Amino acid sequence: MASITIRNLDDETKQLLRERAARHGRSMEEEVRHMLRHATGAPASSATAEQPAIAAPPAGALSGKRILLVITGGIAAYKSLDLIRRLRERGAGVRPVMTEASKHFISTLAVGALAADRVFDDLFSREDEQDVGHIRLAREADLVLIAPASADFIGKMALGIANDLASTILLAASCPVLIAPAMNPSMWRHPAVRRNVETVRRDGVRLIGPMRGEMAESGEAGLGRMAEPLEIAAAAEALLDDGPKPLTGRRAIVTSGPTHEPIDPVRYIANRSSGKQGHAIAAALARLGADVTLISGPVAISDPGNVTTIQVESAREMLAAVEGQLPADIAVMVAAVADWRAAGQADEKIKKQPGEAPPPLLLTENPDILKTVGHHEKRPALVVGFAAETQNLEDNARAKLQRKGADWIVANDVSPDTGIMGGDHNRVRIVSQSGIEDWPRMDKQSVADRLALAIAKSFEDINASGS
Ligand SMILES: Cc1cc2nc3c(=O)[nH]c(=O)nc-3n(C[C@H](O)[C@H](O)[C@H](O)COP(=O)(O)O)c2cc1C
Secondary structure, eight states: OOOOOGGGSOHHHHHHHHHHHHHHTOOHHHHHHHHHHHHHTOOOOOOOSSSOOOOOOOOSTTTTOEEEEEEOSSTTHHHHHHHHHHHHHTTOEEEEEEOTGGGGTSOHHHHHHHHTSOOBOOTTOTTGGGGTHHHHHHHTOSEEEEEEEOHHHHHHHHHTOOOSHHHHHHHHOOSOEEEEEOOOHHHHHSHHHHHHHHHHHHTTOEEOOOEEEEOTTTSOEEEEEOOOHHHHHHHHHHHHOOSOOTTTTOEEEEEESBOOEESSSSOEEOOOOOSHHHHHHHHHHHHTTOEEEEEEOSOSSOOOTTSEEEEOOSHHHHHHHHHHHOSOSEEEEOOBOOSEEESSOOSSOOOOOTTOOOOOOOEEEOOOHHHHHHTOTTOOSEEEEEEEESSSHHHHHHHHHHHHTOSEEEEEEOOGGGOOTTSSEEOEEEEETTEEEEOOOEEHHHHHHHHHHHHHHHHHHHHHTTO
């Protein structure tokens, strides 16, 4: 086919073409080819590597939903361009709002072309505000998604400041709000940011991320990186999923990750738990409609977007957080809680003394969180514990079931050659009073989905028996 010179088209045609191409995820040239093929009845050629075919959007929870995407001023704004595509692939309409700062990082042209909508950026726009545009924008959204959400913008949200279009829309919005924070790890750790994040969480705002990893701008690493566009799209999908849900009205507590038991201000006792299984279970229960609080030890993965996450460090902090969340209907205790902690935590870093033997490390027992919950006066109707074992898996799991007062024990073999601890797959056995179910090896997400379904089923059975 002959080459097509787009730049010879007049501006208005070019703009229409740009929008149409962005809508279909094609380059402008490919869009013209597609239109010509369609007009002449020529068969569609197979996609090339440069012009990939776009699959029809799946009919998921985002299909037909209107997302108001607020882009704020952070380096991660470049990922918002891909996010727009991911949301639109899933059938959502994306209306972009940009803060002044964000325009230093990406252009309104790129955002508008990918969203196939104009970019809204001016609170005092004469055209838009004739019909009080900021209120209309808020009302016409099914979800306000802020990605990236800068420290500055989260601070404004926490205080209710409304001094630009994006922040003013937020005060007028009554739909769900999801934010994907992105900032340098030291900013994320700052007490002011911690306070603001807690405040917006309490106001009902959902968070996805931030993630731990390398920062785009500085070669630094830590907690602060924006979640990936696919993860953000999945969190938006989960938030807007209004299909029938078997666990609606049930409260669940899930623990996840390791605990860190301090020896002195810089050293601690830990284990290799990644939190992947616990986090996946929390998200799977929430997808089935449960109101989930995830209590997580220190992990390198992001918080699921559809649950409330409380971060803790030690076993004692985890127990206090769990008890603070009772009563609940379901407790799934996945965290690999340290059995012991240092008998006394040194206030100062323990110094190595030349010529002296290493100091003894005296241990004392940690509280048993599963056992406490299993025998609690506010015991949830269903208590599920995890047993990570390297030997006598079934016998140990059966004994644990009795000792801890649990209804089910999910037993897994975490011997190093299984690759389960920290890996992406799991092979579990579900031990209950009625026997043992052996599940095949599958990814942790699938284990989570299957366990969440089994939990939902057990509540159906409870309802059916009228108890
Ligand atoms: C190069 C550069 C990168 C920045 N990256 C971030 C960032 O990732 N996260 C953040 O919260 N602020 C970041 N900032 C600071 C914000 O741009 C600044 O706080 C701004 O006022 C945010 O405005 P907004 O929240 O209205 O968009 C960065 C600034 C510069 C100059």
